[in-house]
Amino acid sequence: MSFHLRLVPALHAKAAARRDLTADQSAAIANASKGRMADDETSTAARAASQRVRDLSAGSHHHGIEWAGFITVTARSRDELQIACRRLTETCSASLGIERMTWLDSYQAAASGTTWPIGRGVRPGRDSMSSSFYNVLAGRGDKEAL
Incomplete structure (x- = not known):
């Protein structure tokens, strides 16, 4: 996690x-x-x-703050995995108030990487129009981007 x-x-x-x-x-x-x-x-x-x-x-x-949580779910069999995923979905929606879950089960390489410390594939949120404008005025435009 x-x-x-x-x-x-x-x-x-x-x-x-x-x-x-x-x-x-x-x-x-x-x-x-x-x-x-x-x-x-x-x-x-x-x-x-x-x-x-x-x-x-x-x-x-x-x-x-904006946040995203990643959980790797493993089990001994396909049936146990389905049960574990169903329990996780129920817990997140009912007990934790999590509004949206996205399953990355069809792309295992990306899915497993999200729970490693490197946090592969994390993209920052979009800046508002005013924030972008202020950044340009402050001299932090695209030319200074890494």
Whole structure:
């Protein structure tokens, strides 16, 4: 098992949290106007986004983080492997709140490399348009890239 973490500057993390909160509140208002009951998923996401906005408030000195986790699953037989994968999927979705899993079982060379310390294939997230603009103004354009 391995985890890869990428620090997101507070300015960008705060903007993303506000966008998420606005979208969740908008969905709740739309559901209410259509006479639908609030669902747990929307209210939970709104609470999480609201907490992130509070955590990233001015003066808090907090930054955001993006993460990816990799797990290698092995078993003695194909049946045991299917059972282990099913248990892992259920645990991640129900107990851990992980929203998306991607199985790399068809490309074993890349899949096994993700749990090694070298972290092969990890790509940083995209910078926002404003971040790219500020980097160019600061003189950190493509010519300085490694």
